[in-house]
Amino acid sequence: MALLETRGLTAFYGDFQALFGIDLSVEAGETIAIIGSNGAGKSTFLRTLTGLAPTRPEHIHFDGKPIGGLSAPAIVSQGIAMVPEGRRLFPSLTVEENLLIGAWSQKRAGHWTLGKIYQLFPNLAERRRSPSTVLSGGQQQMAAIGRALMSNPRLLLCDEISLGLAPIVIRDIYAALPLIRQVGTSLIVVEQDIAQALAVADRVYCFQEGRMTLAGKPSELTREMIHAAYFGG
Amino acid sequence: MLPISVDEGLTLTTLIDILVQGILLGGLYALFAAGLSLIFGVMRLVNLAHGDLIVLAAYLILVATNALGVGVVGGLAAAIPAMFAVGYLLQRLLFNRVLGKDILPPLLTSFGLSIFLQNGMLTGFSADSRRLPAGGVETLSVPIVGGLAIGVLPLLTFLAAVCVIVSMNQIFYRTALGRGFRAVSDDPVTAQLMGIDNRQMFAIAMGIAMVVCAIAAFFLGLRANFDPTIGPARLIFAFEAVIIGGLGSLWGTLAGGVILGVAQTAGAAVDPEWQLLVGHLAFLFVLVLKPRGLFPRSAD
Amino acid sequence: MSVLAHQRFSAATGTRLSAIAGVGALALVALLAALPFFASRGLIQDLFLVFSLLALAQYWNLLAGYAGLVSVGQQAFVGLGAYALFASTMLAGLDPVLSILIAGAVAAIVAWPVALVVFRLKNAYFAVGTWVVAEVFRLVVAQIKSLGGGTGTALPKSVTNDSALISLIAHVTGSRTPAARDMAAYWLALVVVVLTMALVYALLRSKRGLALSAIRDNEGAAGSVGVNLARTKLYVYVVCAFGAGLTGALIYLQKARISPDAAFSVTDWTAFVLFIVIIGGIATIEGPIVGVLIFWLLQDQLAAFGAWYLMILGALAVCVMLFFPEGVWGALAHRYDIHLFPFRRRLVVSGGKGAT
Numbered sequence: 060m061a062l063l064e065t066r067g068l069t070a071f072y073g074d075f076q077a078l079f080g081i082d083l084s085v086e087a088g089e090t091i092a093i094i095g096s097n098g099a100g101k102s103t104f105l106r107t108l109t110g111l112a113p114t115r116p117e118h119i120h121f122d123g124k125p126i127g128g129l130s131a132p133a134i135v136s137q138g139i140a141m142v143p144e145g146r147r148l149f150p151s152l153t154v155e156e157n158l159l160i161g162a163w164s165q166k167r168a169g170h171w172t173l174g175k176i177y178q179l180f181p182n183l184a185e186r187r188r189s190p191s192t193v194l195s196g197g198q199q200q201m202a203a204i205g206r207a208l209m210s211n212p213r214l215l216l217c218d219e220i221s222l223g224l225a226p227i228v229i230r231d232i233y234a235a236l237p238l239i240r241q242v243g244t245s246l247i248v249v250e251q252d253i254a255q256a257l258a259v260a261d262r263v264y265c266f267q268e269g270r271m272t273l274a275g276k277p278s279e280l281t282r283e284m285i286h287a288a289y290f291g292g
Numbered sequence: 293m294l295p296i297s298v299d300e301g302l303t304l305t306t307l308i309d310i311l312v313q314g315i316l317l318g319g320l321y322a323l324f325a326a327g328l329s330l331i332f333g334v335m336r337l338v339n340l341a342h343g344d345l346i347v348l349a350a351y352l353i354l355v356a357t358n359a360l361g362v363g364v365v366g367g368l369a370a371a372i373p374a375m376f377a378v379g380y381l382l383q384r385l386l387f388n389r390v391l392g393k394d395i396l397p398p399l400l401t402s403f404g405l406s407i408f409l410q411n412g413m414l415t416g417f418s419a420d421s422r423r424l425p426a427g428g429v430e431t432l433s434v435p436i437v438g439g440l441a442i443g444v445l446p447l448l449t450f451l452a453a454v455c456v457i458v459s460m461n462q463i464f465y466r467t468a469l470g471r472g473f474r475a476v477s478d479d480p481v482t483a484q485l486m487g488i489d490n491r492q493m494f495a496i497a498m499g500i501a502m503v504v505c506a507i508a509a510f511f512l513g514l515r516a517n518f519d520p521t522i523g524p525a526r527l528i529f530a531f532e533a534v535i536i537g538g539l540g541s542l543w544g545t546l547a548g549g550v551i552l553g554v555a556q557t558a559g560a561a562v563d564p565e566w567q568l569l570v571g572h573l574a575f576l577f578v579l580v581l582k583p584r585g586l587f588p589r590s591a592d
Numbered sequence: 593m594s595v596l597a598h599q600r601f602s603a604a605t606g607t608r609l610s611a612i613a614g615v616g617a618l619a620l621v622a623l624l625a626a627l628p629f630f631a632s633r634g635l636i637q638d639l640f641l642v643f644s645l646l647a648l649a650q651y652w653n654l655l656a657g658y659a660g661l662v663s664v665g666q667q668a669f670v671g672l673g674a675y676a677l678f679a680s681t682m683l684a685g686l687d688p689v690l691s692i693l694i695a696g697a698v699a700a701i702v703a704w705p706v707a708l709v710v711f712r713l714k715n716a717y718f719a720v721g722t723w724v725v726a727e728v729f730r731l732v733v734a735q736i737k738s739l740g741g742g743t744g745t746a747l748p749k750s751v752t753n754d755s756a757l758i759s760l761i762a763h764v765t766g767s768r769t770p771a772a773r774d775m776a777a778y779w780l781a782l783v784v785v786v787l788t789m790a791l792v793y794a795l796l797r798s799k800r801g802l803a804l805s806a807i808r809d810n811e812g813a814a815g816s817v818g819v820n821l822a823r824t825k826l827y828v829y830v831v832c833a834f835g836a837g838l839t840g841a842l843i844y845l846q847k848a849r850i851s852p853d854a855a856f857s858v859t860d861w862t863a864f865v866l867f868i869v870i871i872g873g874i875a876t877i878e879g880p881i882v883g884v885l886i887f888w889l890l891q892d893q894l895a896a897f898g899a900w901y902l903m904i905l906g907a908l909a910v911c912v913m914l915f916f917p918e919g920v921w922g923a924l925a926h927r928y929d930i931h932l933f934p935f936r937r938r939l940v941v942s943g944g945k946g947a948t
Contacts, residue, residue, distance in 0.1 A: 109485060111481065111484070111485070130484070130489075131484035131485055131487075132484055132487045132488060132489045135485065135486065135487035136487060140485075141485050143482055143485060147479060147482040149474065149475045149478045149479060149482070149483075150478055151475075151477065151478050152471065152474055152475060152478070156471055156474075159468070159471060160471055160472070160483075160486050160488075161486055163468075163472065163486045163487045163488055164486070164488075206486070210486075210487065337716075338715075338716030338717065338719070338720065340664070340716075340720070386910070386914070389914055390913055390914065390917075395660075395662065395715045395716065396656070396657075396662060396874070396917075397913050397917055398716075399662050399715075399716050399719055400662075400866065400870055400909065400913050401909075401910055401913040401914070403664065403863070403866060403909070404867075404870075404905075404906045404907070404908075404909030404910040404913065405906065405910055406906070407859075407863055407902055407903075407905065407906035407909070408902075408906030408907050408910065409906075410902075411899040411900070411902040411903040411906065412899075412903050414899040415899045415900060415903065524723075524858065527720070528720065528723065528724055528727065531717070531724075532724065535713075535717065565731075565742075568727070569728065569731040569732065572724050572727055572728045572731070575724060576709055576724070576725075576728070579709060579712055579713070579721070580709055580712070583712035583713070
């Protein structure tokens with residue numbers, strides 16, 4: 060049984076339909092990448108997973124349980140955590156406080172503690188007492204990832220973690236992912252950078268205008284197939 | 293405080309007296325304002341019934357004192373959990389339902405609540421003026437230099453204000469709950485992604501604000517008469533203290549209260565009828581020159 | 593594509609229902625105008641207050657419901673207008689009806705600098721700021737001895753009874769001065785409220801009205817498409833101050849007795865007005881009409897109960913905000929899609945062949 064499974068997932072913004080029946084699964088320990096252009100529905104998909112956008116209970120199953128439509132805090136306590144697009148650290152909190160707040164709903168003991176996060180991202184340790192606003196983009200991204208890990212999630216959702224960062228910085232951040240996988244966490248990585256997505260994922264899904272247009276292992280997918288799925292038509 | 297007569301003139305003693313009395317009065321105003329400041333900080337709500345809730349707390353203390361027979365401090369001790377419950381329920385049942393992007397519903401709801409509370413208290417307690425039994429403390433004073441004396445009660449009020457602000461800052465900056473408040477205030481959506489239940493946080497914050505209102509009511513009721521209609525004026529003083537001091541800083545609110553207190557005391561010294569007016573004019577003056585207040589938090 | 597070229601596009605606001613309602617409204621106004629000739633004096637006095645409150649409600653609705661400026665301090669201008677009337681008639685000896693207009697003008701002029709101060713605040717802070725301004729007016733006026741100071745004063749009979757209008761009415765209707773006085777007040781109030789509603793309706797149908805809706809919906813977006821926020825808000829604020837001042841003057845001309853606490857009362861001139869608008873339906877022209885009728889009914893039944901009455905009003909306002917925030921009229925209009933005073937613009941396409 061897959062850790063996460065969506066069946067016919069739909070999502071609406073008022074009258075506007077953003078997702079048209081997505082069937083997606085994540086096995087325990089897997090890393091899934093979702094690619095697609097802007098407006099394809101990737102972020103909407105993550106919003107329904109995390110409880111920020113409404114959907115029907117049976118559309119999303121986690122560990123066999125229907126969780127669609129649960130509130131965001133309830134989803135977190137199920138074991139799903141998100142690194143939001145744009146980082147969204149709390150400006151009134153220091154780096155350390157941002158990490159600590161990630162453990163707000165600490166229901167599960169687990170591998171990730173403050174100390175372990177600092178081991179994973181040493182330059183956060185140096186700046187632990189700084190306001191989060193003085194960090195560089197890359198450091199903020201690391202802090203956002205660390206914050207999400209503090210709840211010891213079984214499934215980590217990463218929304219566009221390479222956005223706005225220099226290639227060197229992106230490499231450093233993605234270098235941390237294997238260490239996260241080692242602990243047994245499953246990942247969904249939403250990425251605009253296709254090469255990075257293919258490099259890190261066990262399986263890739265492609266979205267286009269609210270529909271899933273491609274699914275498969277990176278080794279099975281050709282450039283042409285991805286191009287067609289990405290841009291459609 | 294007698295008005296200055298032309299014969300006396302403005303001596304240094306008189307000026308210092310005005311300053312000291314004004315600062316201590318500022319302590320009371322800071323107590324009124326602290327709860328308002330907290331609520332606005334956490335959930336961007338200005339509760340127009342804030343002053344009436346202070347008056348309600350005063351009546352609760354009075355009722356508890358008379359019913360329990362343990363003195364007015366015992367009455368306060370009983371009123372504090374009661375007011376926490378009032379605030380918690382008010383937020384959960386009422387304000388959580390109307391808070392949102394539109395500013396009208398919370399404003400109009402709290403105004404309706406204000407009228408409801410005032411007239412409810414009028415019906416329940418009559419329009420008679422009441423006072424909390426202070427057992428003589430209100431007449432005690434401590435002499436300081438130059439023949440001046442400070443009233444014990446105003447001094448205690450000011451010290452209470454400082455203690456409340458220190459405590460609130462401790463909660464905000466040293467506890468997990470305070471971390472949660474700051475996160476919710478910064479970004480309610482992302483706070484939810486951390487597992488924070490915003491509605492619960494708002495309710496706890498409102499509960500704390502009502503506890504502060506109970507403390508404010510305690511000192512208000514000891515030093516002066518109160519009746520169901522004095523709520524709106526307390527709201528205005530609280531509001532003026534917050535604006536003068538600047539949004540987002542509790543110490544700023546204390547400063548704002550002090551400035552308001554000094555302005556009012558100076559006005560009263562010239563003519564008792566001018567007390568309120570000078571206070572309002574000081575507020576408007578600050579508003580024109582520094583619309584964000586004197587010590588605003590830069591993050592806002 | 594060629595189909596579009598033959599078509600003309602325009603924006604229209606009127607509908608058939610509104611046309612019918614328009615005719616109905618004219619008939620109603622004619623009836624109301626004729627009322628003093630056959631109705632009881634009590635009814636005329638009641639309706640005077642109803643019309644006055646309705647006018648105040650329309651102005652408050654314009655300010656808060658449309659411009660998004662929630663003021664709980666309009667009593668500042670009601671009281672200012674009232675005192676300006678007293679000053680104009682008692683101290684300057686001018687005709688009462690002229691003085692009403694002067695009072696409106698005074699309120700409008702004072703509103704300008706007041707706006708510059710209070711506009712520095714936003715939302716709820718703006719609301720309390722307007723209240724502070726009203727308090728300042730009250731406290732300052734209480735210092736003016738020639739107008740009665742803190743205890744207030746009364747208009748002498750020379751002012752209340754000796755106006756050209758009243759003499760005319762008494763002559764035409766053959767009634768005695770007190771009755772003629774009531775009729776004069778009634779007709780003036782009717783004129784004020786009809787003109788007010790016409791003004792508000794015309795404003796909302798105009799370009800400035802469109803700007804207002806835009807500001808209300810999304811201030812940032814409105815600014816970015818060139819709507820001059822500051823000027824539009826100032827304009828509305830001054831117009832509403834004028835209206836409040838004018839109506840306040842009229843009310844206190846009829847009451848003939850004034851005091852700072854009464855003229856600047858939050859309960860009488862803001863709370864009641866607010867409740868009328870909320871319960872009736874905010875941001876609609878029909879809403880305050882429904883609201884004032886409900887208010888009149890409640891007032892009739894419950895005013896004897898004093899504090900209970902206000903408790904009920906407060907609780908009712910809270911319930912409306914919780915369960916149907918668009919008010920009684922708003923809920924009805926929504927449900928049955930009725931708009932008697934429509935100002936939403938519809939696209940009207942004329943000419944050319946039908947769509948393919």
